[in-house]
Amino acid sequence: MTEVVLRDEELIKLFELSKLEVGSVDIQKMKTQLSDVLSFVSVLNDVDTSGVEDTAEVTGLSNVFSKDEGKRMMGLEDALSGAVSKDKGYFVVKGVFVEDDNA
Amino acid sequence: MNNYTSFIGMEVHVELNADKKMFCGCNASHFQVEPNTHVCPVCLGLPGAMPVPNENAIWDVIKIGKALNCKINLKAKFDRKHYFYPDLPKGYQISQYDLPFCFDGSVTLSDGKVVRIRRVHLEEDTGKLKHANVDGRDVSMIDFNRSGVPLVEIVTEPDMETADEVKEYLKIIHSLVRYLGVSDADMEKGSMRLEANISVSKDKNLPPYKVEVKNVNSFRYIATSVDFEIERHKKIIEEGKWPAQETRGWDINTKGTVAQRSKEEAKDYRYFPEPDIPRIVLDENKVMEIEKNLPLLPQVARDQLISLGVRREWAVFLMEDKAMAEYSINLAKEAKIVNFEVDKVVGMLTNNKIDWKNKTVSEVLSELKSKSEEVKMDEAECLDLVNGVINDNPKVVADFKSGKENAIQFLMGQVMARSRGKADAATVMNLLKQRLISK
């Protein structure tokens, strides 16, 4: 098992990637716990996997295509039912000005 | 400022005109539809909902890939691409990462330039954001009708060098998806979206930066922004620096580009294979069938026209619409058979002088034939008219002689009018010149 020690900057970046607020947890405790887990899983480094394929899924299935007839289309009321903030049929969020990632 | 090489790659997103969305059975239409009415737990990203892929959309991408000369990954998969944005309900987009459906294709421009296609892949569209001000607060209003609509992404290598090449490439893509009938590629409706990646260097090597230009929804503006960027980059490079790697948007007010993001780190999308969707294994025979059954393609139509004698710019223009392209090829072929000047005849089509929608090629050609068989004025008759016009317009003649070259056009027009079209224009011009210079 390799000892993994997470650096503070790395931890902060993980919070950003996960859109979680750093202020919500005890940061030093989290750093230790994460480092413990990462050290624990690093035992895999010793496993010889040369020539071994990835198993991304266990079913062996392929080519499963949609037979959905659109029966699940929700009415507007249901669609908006969970939203805290809505207006005129839209979900409403604080103004976002940075251009989105998708073209 | 010479010796610069520009490197331009295009990323084009094309919305398929599918009935159903990419991963659920919702109605995929969203233009002028009441917001949030074409949604279900899947495309709304509700807890517990899962994607199941739309097979038709997959074959549409294969068609596009084959039309772009691509190789096909018979074993393909979908991957999750993670980032946070309010219009992305799951916090990830289902897309394709390392096994896209199509790769390694190419498109040849009319001057022979080859633009390599790096990949063509399938993904889902996001919802739509509308900015507004409600009760004094700046807000964004989100409509998820567009979320989950099938989207094809076509990426080129940075092989283009000028705004003209970019425009021509885009015209080909725009036409191609419409020829195939897989998309209406309407830039205004957003069913075709453009993004340019631009860099410039002093030598032939790809420089260590690139600028993304987004938010441009017309060929004209993308051309202008490409020109703008190339100049902007050259100036910075002249100062001995590299332009910042960033994303910029086209600003219609300043007619230039503006930086859109303050920090530009490489985005970490944390791709991994989509566990909810079993892999895709395409039937090679079906792929070959698709290749065999491809309709006429715009690049092919263009090249056919050129080889039949039509000039380049007109061939590019005519390839835009499939029906028009097919008609003009027919017209060119038939014109050639009856020994008409192909370029001239097709030129009439380009200049809107032929009612092609209502007349068959044979009708058009026989009309032209009879017109040309009309007894044309002989040279002596022409000379009479020429002399007559010269005598009747002494001032214009004087203008011509004193250096106003264009005056001859006026005289020409007069002769043609008097001849009621029966004079041959070239003959008239020759005679006019002879008479005016000698007199």
Next chain:
Amino acid sequence: MPKTIADYHRMLLSGETTVKAVVLECMEKIEKDNARLNIFLTVNDKAIEEAEKMDQLFAADKSILERKPLFGVPVGHKDIFSTKGMRTTAASKVLEEYVPSFNATVVEKLNDAGVIIMGKLNCDAWAHGSSGENSDFGPTLNPVDETRVPGGSSSGSAAAVAAGMVMVSTATDTGGSIRLPANFTGTVGLKPTYGRVSRYGVIAMASSLDSIGHVTRNIEDNAKVFEVTSAPDIYDANTADSRPFKFEQGDVAGLKIGIPSEYVKTLKDEDVLAAFNKSVERLKNMGVEIVEVSLPYTDKAAASYYILQPAEVSSNLARFDGVRFGKGRTAFGPEAVRRMLIGAYTLSSGYYDAYYKKALKVRTLIKQDFDQVFQGVDLLVCPVSPTPPFKLGEKISDPVSMYLSDILTIPMNLAGIPSLALPYGQTTEGLPLGFQIVGPRYSEELIYKVASAFEKHE
């Protein structure tokens, strides 16, 4: 409460009981014990009314029992199963007020089979945990010994059955989350073949590992429920290969059952080891041939799992942004945060190959272990937990020690194979013990056959 569903229906037909009587009995238990045991997060206040309606339907047409195999059965749903119109929290503050507008497929199927929903059951928040102590709404206590955990993450599911508050609970098993609580409460818990039961509408934890199962008091009831839930679903692509299940009982003499040595080696607790050995003896007495087998990569399973599972968790929790439903991301508890951060780390560029891709390869090796072993034996029998039910608070402060509770259950999830946890024996203090019967994909028919014969063996 009738001992089995079959008894229940017999008693309805003979007039010995009514749906209302059974539901009332459950409701009374809930009213008496729920505040203390913290099993239900939401109770269906219409349950008695619905029971009355069912009694009317039955009175009008007794043959309804043939069409609805779970008619009148009081059911609890783990609070990650979407129930239309009924609050579904995932035991997290984020969804404290979330009311789904659709039913999970399994909920729908059970409804069609005639169940009565008693309410929604507590669990570790987002199904992250092995003890029930990660619930944002307080831990569930083990009804058998209230100082101890009932196991997790399906803590409320197992406890509700053990406490007599329901006859059936739905649950999920991603790394042992049905089998461990079944084992800790003396109940029967099924983790089916991955992809045999639809995940549609169940709040996803780790998409390639989540198995949708259930907990009951006995084998026969467990099989009856599986007959309803086992089927393909067009809304879950991974069920394309699924098929119906039919419970078969019969002689199992001559079957070959393997005991993986690596599993038995982990048993340090004398009571657990003794009970396990006794169960193996009983199988032998049934005419089963016991063979020692080896699953060499067993000790790498937990590491592979704790890379793959948090990665998928970090992805599946990305949709909880407070825009379309739920509260924002500040409402996540510490365990969820921990798993999302680990997931982000192992998926980030630069680490993906060393962690995620590596774990995918080790997963192959673990799956191959099972494939090879099943060439030589029909089924496997192994312990579920290295220890009997532990005390509340014993492991909660050290995540890694908590993760190690799962080492005997994780490998089956990685391989996608089914396993049934059944009770057998007790510790000297009367704590429940048991074992699991494991088989290749789609071997549940054989597993239940053996389990039923075991349960009935004199």
